[in-house]
Amino acid sequence: MTRRNDKAEADITTHDQNPYEIVKDLLKESVAELGLNENIYHILKKPNRVLEVSLPVRMDDGTIRNFTGYRSQHLDIIGPTKGGIRFHPNVNIDEVKALSMWMSLKSAILDLPLGGGKGGVIVDPDELSESEVEELSRTYIRQITPIIGPQKDIPAPDVNTSPEIMGWMMDEYDQLRGYNIPGMLTGKPLIIGGSKGRLEATGKGVVITIREAAKVLNINLENATAALQGFGNVGSMTAKFLHELGVKIIGITDATGGVYKEDGLDISELLEHAKSGQSLSDYQKGDPLSNEELFGLPVDILIPAALENQITEETAPSIQAKIVAEAANGPTTPAGDKILENNGIFVIPDILCNAGGVTVSYFEWVQNEMNYYWKKDEVNEKLEERMVFGFENVAKIREERGIRMRNAAYTVGIKHIAHALEARGWIKSLNKR
Numbered sequence: 001m002t003r004r005n006d007k008a009e010a011d012i013t014t015h016d017q018n019p020y021e022i023v024k025d026l027l028k029e030s031v032a033e034l035g036l037n038e039n040i041y042h043i044l045k046k047p048n049r050v051l052e053v054s055l056p057v058r059m060d061d062g063t064i065r066n067f068t069g070y071r072s073q074h075l076d077i078i079g080p081t082k083g084g085i086r087f088h089p090n091v092n093i094d095e096v097k098a099l100s101m102w103m104s105l106k107s108a109i110l111d112l113p114l115g116g117g118k119g120g121v122i123v124d125p126d127e128l129s130e131s132e133v134e135e136l137s138r139t140y141i142r143q144i145t146p147i148i149g150p151q152k153d154i155p156a157p158d159v160n161t162s163p164e165i166m167g168w169m170m171d172e173y174d175q176l177r178g179y180n181i182p183g184m185l186t187g188k189p190l191i192i193g194g195s196k197g198r199l200e201a202t203g204k205g206v207v208i209t210i211r212e213a214a215k216v217l218n219i220n221l222e223n224a225t226a227a228l229q230g231f232g233n234v235g236s237m238t239a240k241f242l243h244e245l246g247v248k249i250i251g252i253t254d255a256t257g258g259v260y261k262e263d264g265l266d267i268s269e270l271l272e273h274a275k276s277g278q279s280l281s282d283y284q285k286g287d288p289l290s291n292e293e294l295f296g297l298p299v300d301i302l303i304p305a306a307l308e309n310q311i312t313e314e315t316a317p318s319i320q321a322k323i324v325a326e327a328a329n330g331p332t333t334p335a336g337d338k339i340l341e342n343n344g345i346f347v348i349p350d351i352l353c354n355a356g357g358v359t360v361s362y363f364e365w366v367q368n369e370m371n372y373y374w375k376k377d378e379v380n381e382k383l384e385e386r387m388v389f390g391f392e393n394v395a396k397i398r399e400e401r402g403i404r405m406r407n408a409a410y411t412v413g414i415k416h417i418a419h420a421l422e423a424r425g426w427i428k429s430l431n432k433r
């Protein structure tokens, strides 16, 4: 049985930990701060469409379990909505709504012609067999088929979903439609239309933003240290590319436990360890590490790459890092954020930091639509260009307005969307009336 590292389980019943309330507050605050027309907030505060689906799945023992799933589509005025699908016991409607809203902002910051979408199923996949997970994945995609498609809403992987699961989902969709439609989702295996570089993209993007932040703060990454929460797709790829830049990673945790080594963990070995399906509680070459201990490590860079609400009123005071790179979506609560701000910590906000995933997903979709595939170097060059573009725009607003990176990122994203609202005639003026 899998041991649980309890700290990542969020209590979303409180306003301060409910991601939907958090994103609404941030939108409201940014629209007001910018002196923008408040109708922009009223349009952005709710997703266009949220679908709840019932997912009856026949278990291996013949019984039926009926799971609940969601798909939220925030705004499609700039392009089809897009965003991952999460399988997790803590999935709930407010979380999915917030995640879809963050997707809209992320795409806007990077000038991707997409809107925000997100999906989730309330399930602990560790409790299911492989064939049960496959059946659940196929059932979920059947149930959301009426509202998705390459020109409507394009799913992708998120927590506990993988290229293999994307392959099953695409197959189910294609069987229903009667032909091959690779652009209906991204993050799929290469052989059926995946993009080179997608698997690494989010982590690569995170590290590009850390590199740019280090330039702003005059930190030499070759002498820097880091700690990471989460060693899944995003955490492991972030560790790989940070290690390649010479950063010493001294602590990592996952859902089962964690590991600490003062003179640096062996990242290549840990990547192999994870690839073989093992978790950190099985890795013995270091001292055990809890999430609480991880946050308080004396490192230059702290990277939450797991779930929401990890940097809180309780955990933030112990953080010593100069940079917090939000690889996860929504890892910091408003109270935690205030503490980071008061302590002068440079935060790379999630809607910028982890935007590399959706960027290469966009490239995957473009390649699918052309049926012409790019080399990995081409993908990576384009990713680098977009991430630097996004970072520089946000950093410029931070500098000009003397505001924090998070508010600057919301400013860039909201302004971009507001221009589209104006162009479509939804608002007659960008400014307050």
Ligand SMILES: NC(=O)C1=CN([C@@H]2O[C@H](COP(=O)(O)OP(=O)(O)OC[C@H]3O[C@@H](n4cnc5c(N)ncnc54)[C@H](O)[C@@H]3O)[C@@H](O)[C@H]2O)C=CC1
Residues within 6 Å of the ligand: 004, 005, 006, 007, 008, 009, 157, 158, 159, 160, 161, 202, 229, 230, 231, 232, 233, 234, 235, 253, 254, 255, 256, 291, 305, 306, 307, 308, 327, 328, 329, 330, 354, 355, 357, 358
């Ligand atoms: N996969 C992607 O391309 C993107 C993912 N993200 C975000 O990045 C975060 C991680 O996603 P993935 O790496 O894709 O998921 P994943 O399922 O591959 O990995 C999640 C990791 O978090 C760890 N974790 C879960 N509970 C934990 C706990 N209590 N303490 C410590 N670690 C814990 C898991 O053990 C696992 O290592 C999520 O917030 C996701 O929304 C953001 C952008 C793109």
Ligand SMILES: O=C(O)CCC(=O)C(=O)O
Residues within 6 Å of the ligand: 082, 083, 084, 085, 106, 154, 155, 156, 157, 158, 186, 187, 329, 354, 355, 357, 358, 359, 361, 362
């Ligand atoms: O790759 C994508 O389309 C979406 C990735 C995602 O879910 C995210 O950025 O949170």
